[in-house]
Amino acid sequence: AELAAQRAQAVYATSPALVGALRALGAPAPQLWRPALRRANWESLTLGTGMNTRPRVLWFDEGDTPSWFTALVNETAEEVSWIIVEQPGASYEGEVTRLPRHLDEALWARDLAGLAPHVLLRPAGKAALGDCYFTLLAAAAGAHLILDQRLDTPASLPAERLGQAASLWKSRLLCAVKDLRGTLASGKATREAALALPSVEELPTPWAQPQALLEAAQ
Numbered sequence: 001a002e003l004a005a006q007r008a009q010a011v012y013a014t015s016p017a018l019v020g021a022l023r024a025l026g027a028p029a030p031q032l033w034r035p036a037l038r039r040a041n042w043e044s045l046t047l048g049t050g051m052n053t054r055p056r057v058l059w060f061d062e063g064d065t066p067s068w069f070t071a072l073v074n075e076t077a078e079e080v081s082w083i084i085v086e087q088p089g090a091s092y093e094g095e096v097t098r099l100p101r102h103l104d105e106a107l108w109a110r111d112l113a114g115l116a117p118h119v120l121l122r123p124a125g126k127a128a129l130g131d132c133y134f135t136l137l138a139a140a141a142g143a144h145l146i147l148d149q150r151l152d153t154p155a156s157l158p159a160e161r162l163g164q165a166a167s168l169w170k171s172r173l174l175c176a177v178k179d180l181r182g183t184l185a186s187g188k189a190t191r192e193a194a195l196a197l198p199s200v201e202e203l204p205t206p207w208a209q210p211q212a213l214l215e216a217a218q
Helices: 002-007 016-024 069-075 105-115 133-140 166-178 180-196 210-217
Strands: 056-060 081-085 097-099 119-122 144-148 160-162
Touching: 056 105, 069 166, 097 105, 105 133, 119 133, 119 166, 133 144, 133 180, 144 166, 144 180, 160 166, 166 180
Parallel strands: 056 081, 056 119, 081 097, 119 144, 144 160
Antiparallel strands: none
16 A cells, blocks of 8 residues: 555545545645535435334444444344445344445435435444545435544534444434434435535546546556
């Protein structure tokens, strides 16, 4: 990783924490490029409310899981339905809906619109290097956001940002579940804010620009 970072002609990172990590590897002037969604994938979706089912909670297993998180899932299994985006090779206890990782954003939009999660729970372990892409996906699907405060998040997205105490996460989740109508209203506002952010069409990735590619080839 150090060799690749040091020899790169240009270095981009998708979160401020990753900028710092790459700088520590000796990368020359890492540039921050925050992820964006392709608005066309999301704006025409009709999302369900799920008022007649148990509240659905979405979690992306990013491989940086706090030690207390498995207990939280088990302790709330009767109150909520868990949707877990799988980490390759990981196993999960209990009755959960498993969602594969996609490389195509249109597939994320299809699956998340169909599942219509009410809440995104996004804790982080020691690293907290993650960028905002998973948060944007859940926001565009109309989920209420409960996030580790260290993770990079667009300021315009309504979200609860928490520290690392397990008790606080459980408390906030159960509050969101108890006030499901309020959570749905929050999710609607979050979706609107997510779709108001600049999209990929408006902010294309800098390394994918024809002129940049041409200069790199030369």
